[in-house]
Amino acid sequence: MSADALELQRFAIKFFLRDPASVRPEEVLRLFHRWIQERRVEGILIDVADYAHVPDGPGVVLIGFEADYFLDSMEGPAGLLYNRKRPLEGALPARLRAALRAALDACARLEAEPEFEGAVRFRGDEALFIANDRLLAPNTEETFAVLRPSLEEAFGALWGGAARLEREGGDPRRRLAVRVRGDRPAEAAALRERLGA
Amino acid sequence: MTPTWKDKLAAEIPPALGLEIDQYETDLLLRRQGKIDEKVFMEARLRRGVYGQRYDSGQRHDGKKTQTLRYPSGDLTKGPGILWDHPGMQRIKIPYGGLNPRQLEVLADLAEEYSDGILHVTTRQDIQLHFVHIEDTPAIFRRLAAVGITTREACGNSVRNVTGCPLAGVCRDEAFDVTPYAKACSRFLLGHKDTQNFGRKFKIAFSGCAQHPCGLARMHDLGAVARIRDGRRGFELYVGGGLGPVPYQAKLFAEFVPEEELLPLAQAVSRIFGRLGEKKNRNTARLKFLVNKLGLEEFRRLVLEERRALPPDPAWTAFLGELEAAAEKPSKPAAPLNGQPRRPSFDAWFRTNVYRQRQPGYAAVTVTLPLGDFTSRQARALADLARAYTPGTLRLTVDQNILLRWVSDADLPALHAGLEDAGLGQPGAGTVVDVTACPGTDTCKLGISSSRGLAGVLRERLAARAASMDEAVRNLTIKVSGCFNSCGQHHVADLGFYGVSRKKGNYTVPHFQVLVGARRQENASAYGLALIAIPSKRIPEVVDRLAEAYLRQRAAGESFSGWVQRIGKSQVRALIEDLAEVPPYEADRSFYSDWHDPRTYTVSDMGVGECAGEVVTPLDFGLAAAEREAFEAQVALDKGDPVRAAETALRAMLRAARELVASQLPEVSEDPAEVVREFRARFYDTKLFFDPFVGGKFAQHLFQAVEEPAGTLAPDAARRRVEEAQLFIEAAHACRTRMAQAAGKGHA
Numbered sequence: 001m002s003a004d005a006l007e008l009q010r011f012a013i014k015f016f017l018r019d020p021a022s023v024r025p026e027e028v029l030r031l032f033h034r035w036i037q038e039r040r041v042e043g044i045l046i047d048v049a050d051y052a053h054v055p056d057g058p059g060v061v062l063i064g065f066e067a068d069y070f071l072d073s074m075e076g077p078a079g080l081l082y083n084r085k086r087p088l089e090g091a092l093p094a095r096l097r098a099a100l101r102a103a104l105d106a107c108a109r110l111e112a113e114p115e116f117e118g119a120v121r122f123r124g125d126e127a128l129f130i131a132n133d134r135l136l137a138p139n140t141e142e143t144f145a146v147l148r149p150s151l152e153e154a155f156g157a158l159w160g161g162a163a164r165l166e167r168e169g170g171d172p173r174r175r176l177a178v179r180v181r182g183d184r185p186a187e188a189a190a191l192r193e194r195l196g197a
Numbered sequence: 198m199t200p201t202w203k204d205k206l207a208a209e210i211p212p213a214l215g216l217e218i219d220q221y222e223t224d225l226l227l228r229r230q231g232k233i234d235e236k237v238f239m240e241a242r243l244r245r246g247v248y249g250q251r252y253d254s255g256q257r258h259d260g261k262k263t264q265t266l267r268y269p270s271g272d273l274t275k276g277p278g279i280l281w282d283h284p285g286m287q288r289i290k291i292p293y294g295g296l297n298p299r300q301l302e303v304l305a306d307l308a309e310e311y312s313d314g315i316l317h318v319t320t321r322q323d324i325q326l327h328f329v330h331i332e333d334t335p336a337i338f339r340r341l342a343a344v345g346i347t348t349r350e351a352c353g354n355s356v357r358n359v360t361g362c363p364l365a366g367v368c369r370d371e372a373f374d375v376t377p378y379a380k381a382c383s384r385f386l387l388g389h390k391d392t393q394n395f396g397r398k399f400k401i402a403f404s405g406c407a408q409h410p411c412g413l414a415r416m417h418d419l420g421a422v423a424r425i426r427d428g429r430r431g432f433e434l435y436v437g438g439g440l441g442p443v444p445y446q447a448k449l450f451a452e453f454v455p456e457e458e459l460l461p462l463a464q465a466v467s468r469i470f471g472r473l474g475e476k477k478n479r480n481t482a483r484l485k486f487l488v489n490k491l492g493l494e495e496f497r498r499l500v501l502e503e504r505r506a507l508p509p510d511p512a513w514t515a516f517l518g519e520l521e522a523a524a525e526k527p528s529k530p531a532a533p534l535n536g537q538p539r540r541p542s543f544d545a546w547f548r549t550n551v552y553r554q555r556q557p558g559y560a561a562v563t564v565t566l567p568l569g570d571f572t573s574r575q576a577r578a579l580a581d582l583a584r585a586y587t588p589g590t591l592r593l594t595v596d597q598n599i600l601l602r603w604v605s606d607a608d609l610p611a612l613h614a615g616l617e618d619a620g621l622g623q624p625g626a627g628t629v630v631d632v633t634a635c636p637g638t639d640t641c642k643l644g645i646s647s648s649r650g651l652a653g654v655l656r657e658r659l660a661a662r663a664a665s666m667d668e669a670v671r672n673l674t675i676k677v678s679g680c681f682n683s684c685g686q687h688h689v690a691d692l693g694f695y696g697v698s699r700k701k702g703n704y705t706v707p708h709f710q711v712l713v714g715a716r717r718q719e720n721a722s723a724y725g726l727a728l729i730a731i732p733s734k735r736i737p738e739v740v741d742r743l744a745e746a747y748l749r750q751r752a753a754g755e756s757f758s759g760w761v762q763r764i765g766k767s768q769v770r771a772l773i774e775d776l777a778e779v780p781p782y783e784a785d786r787s788f789y790s791d792w793h794d795p796r797t798y799t800v801s802d803m804g805v806g807e808c809a810g811e812v813v814t815p816l817d818f819g820l821a822a823a824e825r826e827a828f829e830a831q832v833a834l835d836k837g838d839p840v841r842a843a844e845t846a847l848r849a850m851l852r853a854a855r856e857l858v859a860s861q862l863p864e865v866s867e868d869p870a871e872v873v874r875e876f877r878a879r880f881y882d883t884k885l886f887f888d889p890f891v892g893g894k895f896a897q898h899l900f901q902a903v904e905e906p907a908g909t910l911a912p913d914a915a916r917r918r919v920e921e922a923q924l925f926i927e928a929a930h931a932c933r934t935r936m937a938q939a940a941g942k943g944h945a
Contacts, residue, residue: 029795033795044266050639050653051315053568054315055620058315068328070314
């Protein structure tokens, strides 16, 4: 392992809901089907997978070709998890920013859905990054050290350059996960704006 | 240079397996470049368990219109009409359901990195991952190979996963532990030259005892039930069983096959199947059709003759010397449960999920998986618990659960706490709550109705009432399939359901056929039969009504199937017949979408509200009449009158065929010869009646039936004719739907 982690293409970004009970799985199921109908988020949207019956599971998943959108309860508290599956262009910070834009677009869209009447809100001061490739990015301190500058650069754009990173858990079987905290919380739409086009 | 799994795992993958995966990867590359035929590639990937998945033609109905999925690889295919870029399903064979913790951890890794974080246990003890990109499959295979798992022959015309009783080795009633035999059979036949020329798949199952349904040996192509005779180990061997659209009970090939003869006999059966089995028509290519065609005696004669001619192979008996060494040993001493602190939920869980092993002081624990699903995190938690409390072995079960064996009684409370913390501590294993379902319309291309949606709803509703349920109801089994193909094993449940559809005006309504009368005991000794099609949304009421009636009317100690037999299917049907009614679209639109799927099955581009002027055509009435006759045939069968059953079944098919013909040729007579002639010309030769997946198979049921007088049929053939009549009528409904679509009067 050296700079291999910088080749990372499979990774996930999650934003947490302020109130995990603000949205129910059956509502998200309907919503995700509508998002497919109306092509409301980027990428080729394929189907909706319903895992609401699985305790602490991935919930309801909007399956895409390039990425999946989860209303997830598996990786920490409930939130929207964007899981990138297909390669993106550019260096790692650029790829991370592209994924952040897609994730925040989906969060902002969820917040703006009229049926929720403003009840769905994301915590704008925290996110989770998961490296979803055990070959290129095993769960080690060394990998974290390699990834840190790219993560700080990409997430820093959300919070005025002040993103605090903390590696989560040391179980080598688990994927490398990094909790990212900012000190300039904002609504999802505002965070998205900070990233630019 | 970017590292690869191939380089990283080179030393851990057996060379032969590594070479196979390399070859597959080359095929992948060649197909990508258009240098290998799509059909050839399709067979290559299927033989590695790489399946297509729903919408892989690139068309998906979103509830309002059909959307085209515009993938970057454009029209490149991985099989006829199957787009390269569309994610698919990966089936992973787990022989006899046996896993160790390390293997489970690797499966968890794969689910996270290449799928959606979910592992799905199938009714044949496989693991499936969904939404997998084909480019990722070589890495998946290498990572599995490094821990001793192959996906080879998980699909295709091959020996599929060899299944086995999950309690083998710890069961209180078994003759002996069948595990090493199932393992040896799986290894011996994998890639064997005599199993490469099948016209269709071949399924094998092992059971340790004759009376319990854990192994379901009698519904397989080859079923082996452990027996001891004169102190020697051997097997009662069954052949030619199978579910599918028309289920066949396996026939007893031999009362006792000595253990050393098991593998050579399996090889001989394989050779006969490969040589004489149907190759052109996939719909009659399973072993059951060959056994039926030849007759059991002739089939047996050919197999034994083949066996005598086989050159000896040391592999036939090599494993017998390792039986003792292969036996599982506990990792901890047996200690009593008494006095151990436990959680409040422990007792309910203990009642349903803990099985007392044959070995005193040890228990086998069922981990209940809702719809066979568990997460990658739960998989790792299970691996940890298996290491902590067992010798490190787990078994997947045909009921889509996981079994932990050799748990010392004293560890049960701690294990329960660990499972509960991982979200895996639900009680209800093997009860009515523990509903089995195939993937159905969620991911399967053949799914007609949402089997998982229905199963989830039933599970939720029944779990809420489980504590107050009468034990007789609590012990019922429910199995759901998304179509007639029986992947959910609906034929072997107290209450079975399989997905069908019905027209209502200009719309199509998801339904399920209701099956009752099965006997799971004695390794699935009797199959259920379809009673009536009920709208999906009313199936929970069906379950409630039948359960209540059973409870009210049952005699002391009477089983559900016994009650059905005693009161008769007509009475059972009468209890739920009114639920078949579908309200008009305007009155209740919920009937026009399926469970857990908000999309409307139909989109009216002919204007909203036309259901108010709904017209019931003569064809609809005619098909309903044909269904009634098909049901009468079942009643005759139940009354022990196979001749009348077969006659009535044929009449039902003729009626359905005539109604279709009459829609084009109103003056058609009732004369069977004319009906068949016109039906063949107008619906078979034109392929109008053809099912998208099985072609003209259902029409053949009619053509065959008119050639075989009912009086000449054996009872089991009469029973099959009744099944075939039901399928023919379903096909007539589907044909009617397609005709309406083509005429622009309805929607799929």
